[in-house]
Amino acid sequence: MRPDHKQLRPLSELARLLGPDAFVTCVDQGLDEEAADPGATVITGITHDSRAVRPGDLYAALPGTQVHGADFAAQAAEAGAAAILTDPDGYDRAAATRLPVVTVADPRSVLGEVSAWVYGHPADRMLLIGTTGTSGKTSVSYLLESGLRAAGEKPGLIGTVEMRVGGERVESALTTPEATDLHGLFAAMLEQDVAATAMEVSSHALALGRVGGTTFDVAIFTNLSQDHLDFHSDLREYFETKAKLFTPGFAKVAVVNRDDRFGRALVDMVAAGGEVPVTTFSSEGDPEADWRAVDVRLGSRGSTFRVVGPGGVELEASVGLPGPFNVSNAMAAIVGLVEAGVPVHTAIEGVAAAAGVPGRMQRVEAGQDFTAMVDYSHKPGAIEAVLGSLREVTEGRLTIVVGCGGDRDRSKRPLMGEAAARLADAVVLTDDNPRSEDPLVIIGSMLEGVAKVARGERARVTVEPDRAEAIALAVDRAGPGDVLVVAGKGHERGQKVLDEVLPFDDTQVLEEAIRHRLAREKD
Numbered sequence: 001m002r003p004d005h006k007q008l009r010p011l012s013e014l015a016r017l018l019g020p021d022a023f024v025t026c027v028d029q030g031l032d033e034e035a036a037d038p039g040a041t042v043i044t045g046i047t048h049d050s051r052a053v054r055p056g057d058l059y060a061a062l063p064g065t066q067v068h069g070a071d072f073a074a075q076a077a078e079a080g081a082a083a084i085l086t087d088p089d090g091y092d093r094a095a096a097t098r099l100p101v102v103t104v105a106d107p108r109s110v111l112g113e114v115s116a117w118v119y120g121h122p123a124d125r126m127l128l129i130g131t132t133g134t135s136g137k138t139s140v141s142y143l144l145e146s147g148l149r150a151a152g153e154k155p156g157l158i159g160t161v162e163m164r165v166g167g168e169r170v171e172s173a174l175t176t177p178e179a180t181d182l183h184g185l186f187a188a189m190l191e192q193d194v195a196a197t198a199m200e201v202s203s204h205a206l207a208l209g210r211v212g213g214t215t216f217d218v219a220i221f222t223n224l225s226q227d228h229l230d231f232h233s234d235l236r237e238y239f240e241t242k243a244k245l246f247t248p249g250f251a252k253v254a255v256v257n258r259d260d261r262f263g264r265a266l267v268d269m270v271a272a273g274g275e276v277p278v279t280t281f282s283s284e285g286d287p288e289a290d291w292r293a294v295d296v297r298l299g300s301r302g303s304t305f306r307v308v309g310p311g312g313v314e315l316e317a318s319v320g321l322p323g324p325f326n327v328s329n330a331m332a333a334i335v336g337l338v339e340a341g342v343p344v345h346t347a348i349e350g351v352a353a354a355a356g357v358p359g360r361m362q363r364v365e366a367g368q369d370f371t372a373m374v375d376y377s378h379k380p381g382a383i384e385a386v387l388g389s390l391r392e393v394t395e396g397r398l399t400i401v402v403g404c405g406g407d408r409d410r411s412k413r414p415l416m417g418e419a420a421a422r423l424a425d426a427v428v429l430t431d432d433n434p435r436s437e438d439p440l441v442i443i444g445s446m447l448e449g450v451a452k453v454a455r456g457e458r459a460r461v462t463v464e465p466d467r468a469e470a471i472a473l474a475v476d477r478a479g480p481g482d483v484l485v486v487a488g489k490g491h492e493r494g495q496k497v498l499d500e501v502l503p504f505d506d507t508q509v510l511e512e513a514i515r516h517r518l519a520r521e522k523d
């Protein structure tokens with residue numbers, strides 16, 4: 001999504017912005033970088049993807065893990081790019097287009113600043129609340145969006161499921177868009193009077209410069225547990241990457257979960273920096289937290305609790321998403337809103353009014369006598385949280401259908417298998433986006449974790465690689481009072497196998513399986 005109104009940015013201004021480390025060259029002028037006059041070139045937009053170039057764009061030709069964006073410089077020029085930003089490695093291919101070329105050592109590291117410049121620094125004119133953490137980013141962002149609405153704002157939302165600008169909705173390709181898209185989106189939001197946005201900030205975004213040039217009025221930390229160790233070297237490095245969001249350039253105020261051990265470490269880190277004020281919350285009774293959820297009453301569809309905060313605040317609150325972890329998510333949102341200037345009673349009202357989050361603890365009801373739901377738990381911590389909370393409300397048996405994604409963190413697979421076998425009564429291991437990998441190898445690695453659970457304490461484990469069959473099997477075995485959770489894909493609409501995305505929607509498949517069973521039983 002881009003703004004309708006185009007701003008005209010002379011390339012010479014960019015050269016000044018980037019300073020002496022950037023070389024601006026223009027082959028057509030037959031000049032070296034000292035004498036080149038990029039002033040005549042005007043930029044009206046920016047993209048990092050040659051397939052998305054519009055006339056007047058600055059094409060950021062980035063080095064990637066698969067290819068170099070400079071391989072597509074000719075295609076970008078043909079589509080009307082006005083200039084190219086690249087690194088020394090991409091220079092030759094970029095210069096061959098005869099467009100002006102801006103060369104910097106690491107274009108990703110300046111992409112945020114450059115994109116903000118192209119679109120007139122739209123983020124500076126918005127109220128921005130960013131959420132990071134291993135689990136809960138999407139949920140907290142929906143709760144924040146509802147809170148901003150209650151505060152009278154026309155809110156924006158950017159995250160894993162979708163991007164929402166006023167009434168418009170676009171499905172997301174990434175949790176946090178690349179900087180070029182992000183600043184275009186902010187500018188489009190402002191055009192539609194959306195001036196307060198709740199946004200997810202992934203660790204990939206922080207590592208790859210996607211949020212460069214963006215300062216968050218409030219930055220929220222939910223929790224940290226194992227995920228993405230295909231990308232980060234270890235848990236420490238993963239944590240340090242997330243912690244970047246809480247440094248002065250990125251955050252004005254920090255809101256941190258004190259119940260999480262990495263949250264407590266973050267509080268110390270931010271306090272030691274001395275520049276970003278920290279406010280903490282707890283939903284597990286930590287007396288040192290600034291804000292606490294007390295007297296938590298869990299229900300199968302949501303929870304009620306009392307919010308105790310600074311200045312004698314003590315108010316009743318609720319969240320319409322089940323599980324203790326959603327009380328924590330609700331506290332993150334309430335405190336985040338308060339730090340953004342929303343009165344506490346309005347924040348509480350807004351969070352309570354939030355409808356469900358797509359694919360997160362989403363119930364499927366087709367007239368069956370057991371509880372069926374779809375959830376996006378695809379990491380050990382989330383599986384533990386979800387099965388732990390569902391156990392509390394399960395009268396019969398608790399079943400999970402789960403798999404692990406291909407081409408993603410391999411070391412989390414045994415941990416997910418182990419958590420499922422330890423905490424559920426029945427487990428059906430199946431496929432979840434095998435991508436380029438052999439699905440049976442992925443399941444094999446989950447089974448290694450299953451084997452770690454002592455026989456007497458282990459769930460009944462069945463392997464059914466075909467996800468639709470696995471769901472049908474679990475549905476057929478479910479009895480009255482049982483709870484069945486289909487985990488890992490949540491809102492996703494496809495199963496990625498090699499380079500293909502086959503249509504697949506857990507909610508739909510689950511509902512059909514239930515209807516089939518009920519129809520069979522009727523006959």
Ligand SMILES: CC(=O)N[C@H]1[C@@H](OP(=O)(O)OP(=O)(O)OC[C@H]2O[C@@H](n3ccc(=O)[nH]c3=O)[C@H](O)[C@@H]2O)O[C@H](CO)[C@@H](O)[C@@H]1O[C@H](C)C(=O)N[C@@H](C)C(=O)N[C@H](CCC(=O)O)C(=O)O
Nearest residue numbers: 048049050062064065066067068069072174175176202204
């Ligand atoms: C590890 C990672 O994040 N990689 C991202 C990175 O890819 P890459 O460096 O491999 O890029 P590449 O494919 O080699 O291409 C190099 C450059 O050429 C460009 N190109 C490529 C082909 C072409 O025809 N034209 C063209 O211009 C590309 O746009 C890119 O700028 O830059 C690409 C361009 O933006 C991203 O699409 C890609 O995300 C991949 C697809 C991805 O799956 N990322 C996931 C892991 C991710 O980012 N997840 C996080 C967290 C999720 C969560 O837990 O919530 C997220 O924020 O979504």
Ligand SMILES: Nc1ncnc2c1ncn2[C@@H]1O[C@H](COP(=O)(O)OP(=O)(O)OP(=O)(O)O)[C@@H](O)[C@H]1O
Nearest residue numbers: 134135136137138139160325360375376377382385
């Ligand atoms: N605070 C929490 N603590 C532990 N688990 C949680 C928490 N919140 C949500 N979950 C679990 O994690 C899953 C993903 O939640 P959500 O989408 O809100 O997180 P996310 O951080 O955006 O995840 P992703 O990075 O995959 O987009 C949920 O479906 C639920 O199972």
Ligand SMILES: N[C@H](CCC[C@H](N)C(=O)O)C(=O)O
Nearest residue numbers: 378404405408432433488489
């Ligand atoms: N944003 C996450 C989503 C994972 C969802 C799960 N279904 C999988 O494919 O592993 C990722 O790209 O790692």
Ligand SMILES: [Mg+2]
Nearest residue numbers: 137138160175
């Ligand atoms: Mg998310």
